[in-house]
Amino acid sequence: MELLYNNQKYEIVIEKKIGQKNTYIRVKNDCKVSVTTSYFTSNKYIENLIKNNYSKIGKMINQQESKKKNNTGFFYLGKKYEVIESEEKEPVFKDNIVYIPKNFDIDKWYKNQAKELFLNRLDTLYNEYTRIIPYPKLRIRKMKTRWGVCNIQTHIITLNLELMKRDPIYLDYVIIHEMTHLVYGDHSKKFWNLVEENIPNYKKYRDEMKEF
Numbered sequence: 001m002e003l004l005y006n007n008q009k010y011e012i013v014i015e016k017k018i019g020q021k022n023t024y025i026r027v028k029n030d031c032k033v034s035v036t037t038s039y040f041t042s043n044k045y046i047e048n049l050i051k052n053n054y055s056k057i058g059k060m061i062n063q064q065e066s067k068k069k070n071n072t073g074f075f076y077l078g079k080k081y082e083v084i085e086s087e088e089k090e091p092v093f094k095d096n097i098v099y100i101p102k103n104f105d106i107d108k109w110y111k112n113q114a115k116e117l118f119l120n121r122l123d124t125l126y127n128e129y130t131r132i133i134p135y136p137k138l139r140i141r142k143m144k145t146r147w148g149v150c151n152i153q154t155h156i157i158t159l160n161l162e163l164m165k166r167d168p169i170y171l172d173y174v175i176i177h178e179m180t181h182l183v184y185g186d187h188s189k190k191f192w193n194l195v196e197e198n199i200p201n202y203k204k205y206r207d208e209m210k211e212f
Helices: 043-052 054-070 106-128 161-165 168-180 189-198 202-209
Strands: 002-005 008-017 024-027 033-038 074-076 079-086 092-094 097-101 137-141 148-151 156-160
Touching: 002 054, 008 043, 024 054, 033 043, 043 054, 074 097, 074 161, 106 137, 106 156, 106 161, 106 168, 148 168, 156 161, 156 168, 161 168, 168 189, 168 202, 189 202
Parallel strands: 008 033, 079 097, 137 156
Antiparallel strands: 002 008, 024 033, 074 079, 092 097, 148 156
16 A cells, blocks of 8 residues: 655555554654554555545655655754765865765764763853753763653763754753753643743754754
């Protein structure tokens, strides 16, 4: 089964499970449309469900296509560069091109850059923060599903190394978000009010980050 959207065909993968009560439609990272439903659900019902939710599925496809575009290639601090192999020892940036040595460990390089940038932004935002909170310890690692994590008990904030690829304003938002968990452990209205107090345009940044 396939879905035609914007003159392009997208595969529909149907998974029927015994004991499954509800039907869920998702668009995966590879842009395949995934339908999880009851073992007894008819294909005709699924076809009608997809037809009735065509616009919603289209929005999910657009989001995943945008994510693919925003994650393909070399990004550094919000800018995309064309990669050219070079004999240099370190990456060299010139206009829209980055010259990178062959077999270079780019994640290690990203992490070395992040140690300085992330700590600098943490210091600045901590000193400007509108509440008195413990100074958090900083950890950096690659994460697949989260931009940041705050351990309330140990006061450790872990930031996703992938933030090195994005505009630093998103780094600021994530740091403010995680520091606010040292005041409110949940995502209550008070939590978001305090986030907004420290980064007024947080909703804009939060929404834009969904495209990554």
